[in-house]
Amino acid sequence: MAEGMLSLSWNNHRATFCHILSTLREKERYTDVTVACDGKFYQVHKLVLSTCSEYFEKIFENTPCKHPVIVLKDVQTDELEALLSYMYEGAVSVAQNDLARLIKAAEVLRIKGLAVPDEPPLSESCSKRVTQSRNASDDRSSPHPKRRRREESNTSLQGAQTSTSPPASPRVSSFESEGETHHSTSRTQSDSRWMDQRSSEREDQSTDHPLDDRLGDHTATSRSSPTPPQVEVMVDETLVKEEMVDHVDNSQDDIVDSGMDYGSMGSDSRLDGSGGGEEDPSSQMLPNKFEPKINPSQGQAQQLPDAVVEALAGPSGMQGWLSGCEMPTGFSGLEGYSGGDGSQDVHPPPQGQPVSQSQAHQLVERETNSQWTGGRRITREWQGLTSSKVHQCPYCPYNTTDSYNFRRHTLKHTGERPFSCPYCSYSTTRKELLKDHINIHTGERPFSCPYCQYRATQKSSLNVHIRRHTGEKPYTCTYCPYQAAQKSSLKSHMLTHKTKDHVG
DNA sequence: CAGCAGGGGGCGT
DNA sequence: CGCCCCCTGCTGG
Structure with a gap:
């Protein structure tokens, strides 16, 4: 255009951008949404989630609050972790066996590039801004990963796997990272597989296998019955x-x-x-x-x-x-x-x-x-x-x-x-319970019987024990004079009546 | 019968 | 919140 115009281009923009994004995630900085899954909690960024999934995007659109908590119920933690890695880093390694599950989870969450086609920026209004950069960069993977190789599926998967995954780097069975150390939070152990360059410098892709490159044939199944996410x-x-x-x-x-x-x-x-x-x-x-x-x-x-x-x-x-x-x-x-x-x-x-x-x-x-x-x-x-x-x-x-x-x-x-x-x-879940538990390791038995040398780790155990001395038997059989000091005793006793009934 | 995990109620601080 | 009390359920000897 104009003469004096220069085009400044940040060569490593994508890599840097993604890297920082990942770092932010590790450090849980600027996170503005918590994803709870199976008891674990992941501090992440709306921006990223909504970029990678319209599903999340919609949720956020309709959840006008600063820090929503999204509880995923039909997704397992390893799946989620893998998907998060995928969203943040654009790639994740997955064991072949886990692939189907992962894809299913991706479908549930409608993760772009995995479950839904990653439409090019132009197409729709929905995905905005950042999507674009991803799309642009993810030339290799994004389009319709899933559909791509339906048939080759297994075989190609096999091939891909054996051929590509280097011996040393196992294909990360549990979606765990293998390489980078991950000193970060206790919750997100997954990610960490920082792939500095994707898009342009993809040569070494051999080691890191973006999912989408080896999507299998589970498409059919997962498509047919996508679990409705809750x-x-x-x-x-x-x-x-x-x-x-x-x-x-x-x-x-x-x-x-x-x-x-x-x-x-x-x-x-x-x-x-x-x-x-x-x-x-x-x-x-x-x-x-x-x-x-x-x-x-x-x-x-x-x-x-x-x-x-x-x-x-x-x-x-x-x-x-x-x-x-x-x-x-x-x-x-x-x-x-x-x-x-x-x-x-x-x-x-x-x-x-x-x-x-x-x-x-x-x-x-x-x-x-x-x-x-x-x-x-x-x-x-x-x-x-x-x-x-x-x-x-x-x-x-x-x-x-x-x-x-x-x-x-x-x-x-x-x-x-x-x-x-x-x-x-x-x-x-409770400190007192842990205390009780630790007693069995330390041998401590804080509760001693006033009648004998018996000591118990739990008060309630002692209480039950004391019945021995007092003769108290609170549990009475309704069919016979039998009485028990413990409910479970009565319970098993009752079985005898049942079997008798059965016989008789 | 003992051991142990786990859960709820409730009181005192 | 921290504890304590009490109860329950299960297991194994």
Whole structure:
């Protein structure tokens, strides 16, 4: 154009940009959204999420608050971590076995380049600004990764994998990073695979395999049954909790318009598991996720003073989450909830009492599939209710007026176990419980029987024991004179009656 | 029957 | 919040 015009171009702009972005994520700086997933919490940036997913974009559009919390229920942490890495860095390594899962998760969240075509900037109005840069750079990957190689699928995958992944760098089974050390936060261990150059300098791509280059054939399956994601958005400020059930198939517009499509239930969510049954967050998330927190010198199992327990307290994300922040973004946020401006609060249930008629009805509807599916929408609006604030658990019918107990309770659902045993992988939600537990390592038995030498680690154990001496047997069989000192004894006794009945 | 994990209530600070 | 109390459920000897 004009004569004197010079074109200044920052050669490493993309690389630098991305790198800084990743760093910001590591350091959790300027983060403005929390993604909660299976008990873990990820501090990330709206900008990035909305750039990489219209789904998130829509959520943010409809969640006018500074720091929303998005609870993902149908996505697992490793998937999420991988997707975050993918979004921040444009690439992530994934084990072949995990690929299908990952893609599915990507579909659920409508991640561009993975689940939805990464339309070029021109096309639509939706994706704005930053998208562009990504698109531009992601020439290799973005277009329609998924569709691309449907057929070659496995084989090509195989080939790609064997040929490309260098021996030393395993293809990161758990989406974990392999290379860069990651000293950052305890929550996000995934990423770290910083690929400095993509786009232009892609030669070394051999090692880092962007997903999209080797997408498999799961397209069919995942397409056909995209799990409807269940997302809760919790707003720390307005303290509104909303939940959306999105049907991937019919576009995000639905999400927006119906905004809170509470009616449709996404069926059994993972949350339900934690609320009731088999799931047991412990088994799943304990070892990996919480154990590393603090590990005072292993092995020396001597008296662990309270100081240690103290020290053990709080390191986890949730701790900071729940108590650290003034107005945390978490569940505790629910309590102070003043629906005041509650623009998005949709359901102002009557109040403190468990549930109103109508609400109860809704809850029931929701709970048909599973006990307390995460699909429930619970919002409470406390407008200056003063004295007996009732805190309603969003995951189960539990409610209490004690905010501390309430938070304690919600930990159970979030799977967060802030207190870790220094001697083993055990972790728990409560400091007292950890204390009890540590006693079994130290051999301490604080509760001694007044009648004998017996000592117990738990008071309740002692109480039960004492019945031996007192002869108290509170549990009586309804069919015979049998009495038991422990309920479980009676229970097993009752079985004998049943079997008799059976026989007779 | 003991051991242990886990949960809720509630009191004192 | 920190504790304590009490209860429950499960497991294993």
